[in-house]
Amino acid sequence: MIWYPYEQMKTMKEPYKIIDAEGVYLYTEDKKLIDSISSWWSVIHGYKNPAITQAIRDQADHFSHVMLGGLTHDPVEKLSRKLAEWLPGDLDYCFFSDSGSVAVEVALKMALQYYVNKGDMKRTKLLSLTHAYHGDTFKTMEAGDDEDYHFILEAYGESQHVRHIPPTIEALEAAFAQDHEVLNAFIVEPLLQGAGGMRMYDISFLKRARELCDRYGVLLIFDEVATGFGRTGHRFVADVVLPDILVLGKALTGGHIGHAVTVANHKVYQGFYSDDPAHALMHGPTFMGNALACRAALASIELFENGDYLSKIRHIEAVTRRELEGFTSPLIKDIRIMGGCACIEVYDADVLKGFQAFAYERGVFARPFLTYMYTMVPYIISDDELITIYDTMKAWFRR
Ligand SMILES: *Cc1c(COP(=O)(O)O)cnc(C)c1O
Numbered sequence: 001m002i003w004y005p006y007e008q009m010k011t012m013k014e015p016y017k018i019i020d021a022e023g024v025y026l027y028t029e030d031k032k033l034i035d036s037i038s039s040w041w042s043v044i045h046g047y048k049n050p051a052i053t054q055a056i057r058d059q060a061d062h063f064s065h066v067m068l069g070g071l072t073h074d075p076v077e078k079l080s081r082k083l084a085e086w087l088p089g090d091l092d093y094c095f096f097s098d099s100g101s102v103a104v105e106v107a108l109k110m111a112l113q114y115y116v117n118k119g120d121m122k123r124t125k126l127l128s129l130t131h132a133y134h135g136d137t138f139k140t141m142e143a144g145d146d147e148d149y150h151f152i153l154e155a156y157g158e159s160q161h162v163r164h165i166p167p168t169i170e171a172l173e174a175a176f177a178q179d180h181e182v183l184n185a186f187i188v189e190p191l192l193q194g195a196g197g198m199r200m201y202d203i204s205f206l207k208r209a210r211e212l213c214d215r216y217g218v219l220l221i222f223d224e225v226a227t228g229f230g231r232t233g234h235r236f237v238a239d240v241v242l243p244d245i246l247v248l249g250k251a252l253t254g255g256h257i258g259h260a261v262t263v264a265n266h267k268v269y270q271g272f273y274s275d276d277p278a279h280a281l282m283h284g285p286t287f288m289g290n291a292l293a294c295r296a297a298l299a300s301i302e303l304f305e306n307g308d309y310l311s312k313i314r315h316i317e318a319v320t321r322r323e324l325e326g327f328t329s330p331l332i333k334d335i336r337i338m339g340g341c342a343c344i345e346v347y348d349a350d351v352l353k354g355f356q357a358f359a360y361e362r363g364v365f366a367r368p369f370l371t372y373m374y375t376m377v378p379y380i381i382s383d384d385e386l387i388t389i390y391d392t393m394k395a396w397f398r399r
Helices: 050-060 074-086 100-117 138-143 151-156 169-179 203-216 266-270 291-306 309-324 355-361 383-398
Strands: 020-022 025-027 032-035 093-097 125-129 162-165 183-188 219-223 245-248 260-264 332-338 341-346 372-375
Touching: 032 383, 050 291, 074 093, 074 291, 093 100, 093 266, 100 138, 100 183, 100 219, 100 245, 100 260, 100 266, 125 169, 138 151, 162 169, 169 203, 183 203, 203 219, 309 332, 309 341, 309 383, 355 383, 372 383
Parallel strands: 125 162, 125 183, 183 219, 219 245
Antiparallel strands: 020 025, 025 032, 093 260, 245 260, 332 341, 341 372
């Protein structure tokens, strides 16, 4: 049987069974649902996108997969060239993997080994944010600060290798003043912390982080697995503040196949480039650079480039502000909006119990968690569909 994610299997309610999906719609046997969260924020062009589907079909006629150990191929070469040219600055060196968590693991390993390769064994500590989420594998959980994973702290005790700070300049300066000699990297979800509760903070924090990282030689890692490809209204937050290592996942393939990439700048790459085999990056996911995924990613990037997505996202943000801003209820603690993301935070998690079934009846798929009712819509959504989602959310509070 299937063991479902994040669920107490004993009390879990039956999941909705999807028999088809197209555009913003998921189809069950008897319902047509607008997907308000893009299958964990990934399906930015909607389901069954014809260009992406065709690219996958074409590639499957040649080969679906060959390993990158000792072999290479056109799709992975084209995608790495495309990313190098498309991403800002000298973020040019692409290490592929099969999921966002693994790509973050790779980034953290890169940052640590960068200093070990230099013979600097002191820099073993990582700085990250409170409420951070960087994935579900062990090191990413340690870097993260998600209350669902605090059983790790209970089992292992406080980590000696990670320090968490809130996204304030004061806390940042204090952390650097105290720990700069032992820090190897500062990892952040830039501007928008997703799984930690759609928390938003100001760009000035990241600008100051860049300055301090430069001054003290600490690597800056942007985990843009969720924020990349327009979610914050920027193409990448890396376009505004340049990190040393950038991690992309989720929407990389337009959500059509799992894949992720860790992109390093020239300085980081040079830290591994030598005559010493021990300086190599020892990582190699079996399915890294999967040909179907690379073709899907190339097609997705082409759609993003040619479809004027940033105006689409600006429009989504404007409609969202019009529909949600100023909406009040005594149950609501805060409403946050940024680019293609909106969140209504309530005081009490019990308030959201039953919302998923309520939305389902009204033709919307939603998946609130803890005290957060949120949207991360596909960018191809129409105004009417968007308004249906927000009307459904508001109707829940007006019952
Ligand atoms: C989803 C997510 C990850 C993990 O990606 P997976 O593909 O689920 O392993 C890492 N970082 C952030 C910011 C994410 O939102």
